[in-house]
Amino acid sequence: MEFVLASQSPARLGVLRSAGIDPVVRVSGVDEDAVAAALVDPRPEDVVVALAEAKARTVVGEFADAVVVGCDSMLHFGGDLMGKPGTPEIARERWLAMAGGRGHLLTGHAVLRVKDGVVVDSAGGAGSTAVRFADPSPAEIDAYVATGEPLGVAGAFTLDGRGGWFVDAIEGDWSSVIGISLPLTRRLLAAIGISVTDLWRPNP
Template identity: 65%
Template sequence: MRFVLASASPARLSVLRSAGIDPLVKVSGVDEDAVTASLTDPAPAELVTALAQAKAEAVAAELTGSEPDAVIVGCDSMLLMAGGEIVGKPGTPEVAAQRWAQNSGTSGELLTGHAVLRLRDGAVTDRTAGHLSTTVRFGAPTEAEIDAYVATGEPLHVAGGFTLEGFGGWFIEGVDGDPSSVLGISLPLTRRLLSDLGLTITHLWNHPTR
């Protein structure tokens, strides 16, 4: 049975590999704006879960012939800022700098949604999904530090405009909750969802080197 990660995120891939899983990576190509527009006034948790489900379903449709026996994990993360705004990737330096200025010295809730699909004989036989929230406590970088961080390009393409494991880690004071979710994929949530489908994570680990 193949473990398939429906994401292009290098951070998610790194977390899984470090935790004993070497997944097949398949990028969904889902139009996130279209999925969001299809929902009627979704709660933040509903939104990230729906996006994760859409990504997993899209990859499942591509794999029914090539990987008939697989488990597919879709992920999405967004930041619920102190002011109540839910945001994803900044996309531009201007937006990234603005968000860091807003978040400076505050806390935000990183919402992580995961969806897990089970493929048997090329057909989806089981589905489950869930979400969790992790509190991120932001430091108070100077304007010059924010400008230097934005200039690295790192915050432009990550949820909330920050990373924990990269340059952004210098400006994160702490995390209350699951740190792996801040890196992109929650190991505890993924394990629980796999268990819902009757799968044991230890059976999916790579064989350790002896």
């Protein structure tokens, strides 16, 4: 049985490898805006779970015997859901708003069991971790945005990169903030009858 990560995130891949799993990586190419727009009056958690499931279901047809994991992350701050900013202007605007504030990094997960190319079982859920941001100066924000790092990550920050300098504290699961919650993924795997320890790479 293959473990498939339906994500292009190097941070998620790094978390899994550090935790003993060497996944097969497939990038879904899902139109995230279209998936989110199709939801009717969703809660913030519903959005990230729906996006995670859409990513996982897009790649299942490539595998005969696998567990496929999809993930999506967004920052819930000031009543708004923030995905990837995409441009320096938006990233800077978000950081000016977030500085000194507190938000919740939401990570949605979907786990699909595939046999003979067909999804036979699934489980999904979301994790929420509180993030307390530092109060960087405008010059520090400009320098961070200029690195390009915040443009392609949820909420315009990373915990495990240069953005970590500007995060004062988190309350909850650190792995969820990086992009894939190990505790939640373990529980979802168990819900479909798979023990995460059976997926670990063999000891050298």
